[in-house]
Amino acid sequence: MKWWIVIWMMLAGCVEPRILEEQGIFTAVGFDKVGERYKASSVMLSFRSQRSSRSEVIQATNVTSKGTRQDLEAQTSHNLGSGQLRVVLYGKELAEKEGIFLFTDTFRRDANIGSLVYLAVAESSAEEIVKSKKLEDVPDIGTYLYRLIEKNLKSESLLAATLHEFIASYYDVGKDPILPYLSLQDGKPIIKYVALFHRDRFVGKIRLDESFYIKLLSKKYNAGMKNIIIPRKNIAPILLNKDELEKNIKFVLNEIRSDSKIKLVSAEPVPSFRIHVKMDAEILEISEKIKPFTKKNINMLEKAIEKQMKHEIDRLLKKLKKHNADPIGFGQIYDHSLRRYELTNQKWDERYKKAKIDVRVDINILRTGTID
Amino acid sequence: MKTMFLKKKKIVDEVIEKLYRSPDLTRRRIERNGQKISLLFLKNLVNPTQLQQSVLQSIQNIELPLTAATIAKTIPIGQVHICQDVDIITAHLIEGWVYVCVEQEQNGVLLNVSEKVERSLEKAETESLVFGPKISFTESxxxxxxxxxxxxxxxxxxxxxxxxxxxxxxxxxxxxxxxxxxxxxxxxxxxxxxxxxxxxxxxxxxxxxxxxxxxxxxxxxxxxxxxxxxxxxxxxxxxxxxxxxxxxxxxxxxxTFFSFFETTEDIYLRWTMSTVLRVMRMLGILTSIFLSPIYVAVITYHYELIPSDLLLTIGESRSRVPFPPVLEALLLEFMIELLREAGARLPTKVGQTMGIVGGIVLGQAAVDAGFTSNLLIIIVSLSALGSFTAPSYEMGTAIRILRFPIIILAAMWGLIGIIIGICVLIVHLLKLTSLGRPYLSPIYPFRFADLKYSLVRLPQQFYYKRPISNRVQNKYRFSWKDSKKRKDLDE
Known part of the structure; x- marks a missing residue:
């Protein structure tokens, strides 16, 4: 019996081998919409013993996304493998007009692709970014984009970019996904904005410094940096030079640690939320000299920063509501707080527009510089 | 006894007959006052000086009349045995004893004057220590x-x-x-x-x-x-x-399995070092068994697992190699085994040169010729090194052989194959016994207190108990309480 099992296993043969150097390995794929067809641009690594160009872009257009894959296969002597896929880009037009869920869905079903693949929206077209040659020291564009997004996620300026997070937010009622928005600056891909989605459709973009507040409101925040600009008249008593009060003064806050609580205060007639953000920070930079940091002065400064932040958060929330994008997940909180109430996306879309959100920020300045 | 009386044949003649008239067999006759004595011995097996000084001289000086009993009593030799049985006598003669036969008596004495072939005490060769006693056992x-x-x-x-x-x-x-x-x-x-x-x-x-x-x-x-x-x-x-x-x-x-990875040096060194060394040795063994199979599995089936920084380097060096990864790995492993075997068979001086020539020249040439990838050279030499860290030569060899079936499993089913290999190995180890005692102790059956005797080392005061897995009768080596006291001059 024992031997039969062994023989049976031997006869069952082997798994289809996928030997490394025979694979054409994708590191990044970009999808664009061209008329009624889709255009896929893939960055393929091809291994050569000489250290020459090591990645190339191959392109195909077809009516379905998997159809493009077949067309791509026809263009190379390697077997296409997506096991090392790091970044998937969607052209802005595609994301805006069709939504990207159908594309992400096939990735989710493909066992070769990890759920930690980064997704991003490309300004103008994905093709341009994929074909960019300015990659710093990285050998291929896929790895460059991967590192770019990864670094910004780690430094807490981006909120979410993985396929997993996208799918999770998409399926969650009352929460919308958010992705990095890549643009070209002198031919080099950079992240300047964050793309807002309504369900799977791109609806608008906000600046990276605004996305700081999304993060501040929705998660615990650790060790980030933030510029803040305050009108000088708000802190007039602690200024040394009291002229030109209509101008601004800049602060850089560092080592920010924050925690926020969002509470549904009342559900009717309109949903009304109260957000309480507690924040510890230290001041790293001030654009001009001010009076010594006594307790009283620091209090005044804290008040001014709180006021400014509240103002900026309000402006951001207004923008989100205008785009009907809910990356913070107010809908979720609404849904969780009410029993026996089944929230649907349609219901929430209406209510979100009317929602009243009240923000309170508490800042505690721990240090005003490392030396003192 | 029977033959002696029936055929009236002398013992001495019978012994000579029994030893097929060996050319070494020497018969020395002595006569003292008409009493005839024969000495029988095999000449290359006895110590000549002892024969001369202790046996021949003292026989000259023994009081008359000579009997087997008096010889046995007075002769200055440690092992003496009065005997008439031909079989016993021949058995002793070929071990280097002397048979002294008093001819009238039909009786005799066996005397031990043997000289065994022996070398002097030397340093241990197969188990070499840096630190600690160096003496090793000999063939005697x-x-x-x-x-x-x-x-x-x-x-x-x-x-x-x-x-x-x-x-x-x-x-x-x-x-x-x-x-x-x-x-x-x-x-x-x-x-x-x-x-x-x-x-x-x-x-x-x-x-x-x-x-x-x-x-x-x-x-x-x-x-x-x-x-x-x-x-x-x-x-x-x-x-x-x-x-x-x-x-x-x-x-x-x-x-137990783990005692093959201990050396006495672990005991002689301080506990911190020996713990690190022991853990390192275990890691070395794991590397030795699994590193090349993992290479084969990853390159053949799971390129997703390669970190993106390594992907290009590995891919570049692989792109020149004409063989599938299994063949490449088996070839290189075979090469290293050949080198090791050749080094072991050759005389020491030549062996060293061959190691260098084989290792460096062959390895470099193999990469240059596009025969193997440089990564595999590193992996194979690492795993060879890992297997050499096993203090027991036998275990080291077993581990080197173990690698080959796992490489083949990896080539057939990738990482799943390696896991199958690990499972089979673990089941086998669990089933093994040595003298009826579990081989994988103290891991299975789990004996926490014995871990300090096998996987790690602790400061001396923790060794107050003998290992439980050995089922010792006398459990304690010393008292735990006293061992913690360190007396000072003042106390």
Whole structure:
């Protein structure tokens, strides 16, 4: 019996081998919409013993996304493998007009692709970014984009970019996904904005410094940096030079640690939320000299920063509501707080527009510089 | 006795007949006052000076009349034996004894003047230590017993003798400490040895193979050592040693898997270092078994697993290689095994040169010729190094061989194949026994207190208890409380 099992296993043969150097390995794929067809641009690594160009872009257009894959296969002597896929880009037009869920869905079903693949929206077209040659020291564009997004996620300026997070937010009622928005600056891909989605459709973009507040409101925040600009008249008593009060003064806050609580205060007639953000920070930079940091002065400064932040958060929330994008997940909180109430996306879309959100920020300045 | 009276044949003649008239057999006749004495011995086996001074001279001086009894009483030789049986006499003669026969009496004395072939005490060769005692056992059983008695100064040390082999009789000593070793184990050893039905045992390693619980297993089941300190350490922890004449290695039993990765140096070094060294050795062994299979599996099936920084480097070096990864790996492993085997067979001086030539020149050329990737060279040499860290030569060899089936499994089913390999290996190790005791102890059956004897090392005061897995009779070495006190001059 024992031997039969062994023989049976031997006869069952082997798994289809996928030997490394025979694979054409994708590191990044970009999808664009061209008329009624889709255009896929893939960055393929091809291994050569000489250290020459090591990645190339191959392109195909077809009516379905998997159809493009077949067309791509026809263009190379390697077997296409997506096991090392790091970044998937969607052209802005595609994301805006069709939504990207159908594309992400096939990735989710493909066992070769990890759920930690980064997704991003490309300004103008994905093709341009994929074909960019300015990659710093990285050998291929896929790895460059991967590192770019990864670094910004780690430094807490981006909120979410993985396929997993996208799918999770998409399926969650009352929460919308958010992705990095890549643009070209002198031919080099950079992240300047964050793309807002309504369900799977791109609806608008906000600046990276605004996305700081999304993060501040929705998660615990650790060790980030933030510029803040305050009108000088708000802190007039602690200024040394009291002229030109209509101008601004800049602060850089560092080592920010924050925690926020969002509470549904009342559900009717309109949903009304109260957000309480507690924040510890230290001041790293001030654009001009001010009076010594006594307790009283620091209090005044804290008040001014709180006021400014509240103002900026309000402006951001207004923008989100205008785009009907809910990356913070107010809908979720609404849904969780009410029993026996089944929230649907349609219901929430209406209510979100009317929602009243009240923000309170508490800042505690721990240090005003490392030396003192 | 019967033949003697019936045929009236002399013992001496019979002995000569029995030894097929060996050219070595010498018969020396002495006559004192008409009494005839014959001395029979094999000339290359006896110590000539002892023969001359102790035997011949004293026979000249012994009071008359000469009888076997008076010779036995007065002669200045340790081992003396009055005997008439021809079989016994011949058996002793070929061991180098002298038979002194008083001819009127038809009786005689056997005297031990043998001289065994022996080398001097030397440093251990196969188990080399940087630190600690260097002396090693030799091929002579009596010398080995002497060394052991020197090392274990305990009257409870028992050295029981047994003779194994029907034709080529081999004296074997079972050594253990009476009030520590488990009597069951001692009984098992004795039983197994006495039940052995062989004509000839060449060496202690052959004896160990005969005693194996599972002779089809790849793993050695008895620890072989040539270090007296290792034997005495094991005896004091409740193990049993088997010393075999004509063999410089001693069998220690029962043995666990982990004891093959211990050296006595671990005990001599401070505990921090030896813990690190032990853990490193275990990692080395794991590397040795699994690194090249993992390479094969990843390159053949799971390129997703390669970190993106390494992807290009690996891909570039692989792109020149014309073989599939399995063949590449097997080829290189085979090459390294060839190098090792050639180095072991050649004389020391040539062996070293060959290692360098083979290792550097061949490796470099293989990469340049696009025969293998440079990564694989690193992996294969790492795994070879890993297997050499096993202090036991036998275990090191077993581990090197173990790699090959796992490489083939990896080539067939990728990482799943490796996992199948690991499962089979673990099941096998769990089933193995050494002298009927679990091989994988103290991991299975789990004995937390014994981990300090196998996987890690702790400061000395924690070793107040002997290992539980050895089922020792005398459990404590010293009192735990006293060991924590360190007295100062003031106290």
């Amino acid at each position: 059983l009596s010398t080995n017993i002497r060394i052991l008695r020197n090392n274990v100064n305990d009257e409870q040390l028992v050295t029981e003798e047994m003779i194994i082999g029907k034709r080529n009789k081999l004296p074997v000593r079972i050594v253990y400490i009476q009030d520590i070793a488990d009597p069951d184990n001692v009984q098992t050893v004795k039983q197994r040895l006495s039940e052995l039905d062989v004509d000839d045992v060449t060496d202690s390693s052959v004896l160990a193979q005969m005693l194996d619980d599972h002779s089809f297993s790849i793993f050695p089941q008895y620890l072989m050592t040539e270090l007296p300190d290792r034997l005495s350490y094991s005896l004091l922890k409740g193990r049993i040693g088997i010393l075999v004449d004509r063999s410089p290695t001693v069998i220690i039993c029962p043995t």
